Amino acid sequence: MKFRTVLFDFDGTLANTLPLTIYGMQEAFQKFDGRLFDKEGIVMMFGPTEDGMIAKNFRHRENIQEAIDFYYQFYENRHHDYVEDNADILKLLRELKEYDVKIGVITGKSRRAYLLSEKALGFEGLFESVITGDDVSRPKPDPEGIIKTLKKFGAAPESSIYIGDSNNDILAGKAAGIQTAAVQWLPVSQSNSFPAKPDYYWTKVHEFMDWLKAEKAL
Structure with missing residues (x-):
C-alpha cells in the first residue's frame, strides 16, 4: 500500500509553538484582564482558537479585541525567541512533495496564528491544504477537519494517514477512517x-520517511 496523502497536526507535530502561545x-x-495564570491555567483553556480562548475567558469584556490584537503582535514579535526552526521537519515535508504526496495540515490554531508561524518557519507553499480552528465547527477529536481535507484532495482513506502528537489526533484520524501515527519527535x-x-508511533522525524521507503509505501 502506498500513501498518497499525509496529513499533519501542527503544534507538537510540525512545530513547538505551545510555549509561545502560553506565554503570550x-x-x-x-x-x-488583570489576572495571572500559570502554565496549567492557560492549558486548561485550550480547545477554541486563540481568539476564542480570550473571548471565552476574559472578565473585562470591553478589552477583548485589544487583548487579541496584543496577543498576535506578541506572537509575531517573539516567535523566533520561543520557536526553533527544525531542519528535519522541513526536509521531511520537501521530500514528501518530491514523491508527489499530497500534504496538508489540520490544526486547532487560528488561521491568523498559523500564517504567522508558517512564514516564520519557512513552511510557505509546502501544504496544499490548511484547515485551522477557524474553518471547522467541531474541533478534534471530531474528524471534521480531516474529512474536509480528504474530500478536497479526492483522497482514498486507505492511502491516507494523519500524524499527530495528541490522543485527540489519533481519535480524529480513526473517526475519519484513515491510518494514524502518534509522534513524540519534538521536545x-x-x-x-x-x-x-495509533497504527504507528515514531520518536524521530527520520523514522517516518525511513519506514515509508522500507515498506515501499511511496
Missing part, C-alpha cells in the same frame, strides 16, 4: 500516552 496568553490576560508533546492505539 499569560501576558494578554495580565495586561488586559514537547500534548499527550504522554495514546490509549486510542
Whole structure:
C-alpha cells in the first residue's frame, strides 16, 4: 500500500509553538484582564482558537479585541525567541512533495496564528491544504477537519494517514477512517500516552520517511 496523502497536526507535530502561545496568553490576560495564570491555567483553556480562548475567558469584556490584537503582535514579535526552526521537519515535508504526496495540515490554531508561524518557519507553499480552528465547527477529536481535507484532495482513506502528537489526533484520524501515527519527535508533546492505539508511533522525524521507503509505501 502506498500513501498518497499525509496529513499533519501542527503544534507538537510540525512545530513547538505551545510555549509561545502560553506565554503570550499569560501576558494578554495580565495586561488586559488583570489576572495571572500559570502554565496549567492557560492549558486548561485550550480547545477554541486563540481568539476564542480570550473571548471565552476574559472578565473585562470591553478589552477583548485589544487583548487579541496584543496577543498576535506578541506572537509575531517573539516567535523566533520561543520557536526553533527544525531542519528535519522541513526536509521531511520537501521530500514528501518530491514523491508527489499530497500534504496538508489540520490544526486547532487560528488561521491568523498559523500564517504567522508558517512564514516564520519557512513552511510557505509546502501544504496544499490548511484547515485551522477557524474553518471547522467541531474541533478534534471530531474528524471534521480531516474529512474536509480528504474530500478536497479526492483522497482514498486507505492511502491516507494523519500524524499527530495528541490522543485527540489519533481519535480524529480513526473517526475519519484513515491510518494514524502518534509522534513524540519534538521536545514537547500534548499527550504522554495514546490509549486510542495509533497504527504507528515514531520518536524521530527520520523514522517516518525511513519506514515509508522500507515498506515501499511511496
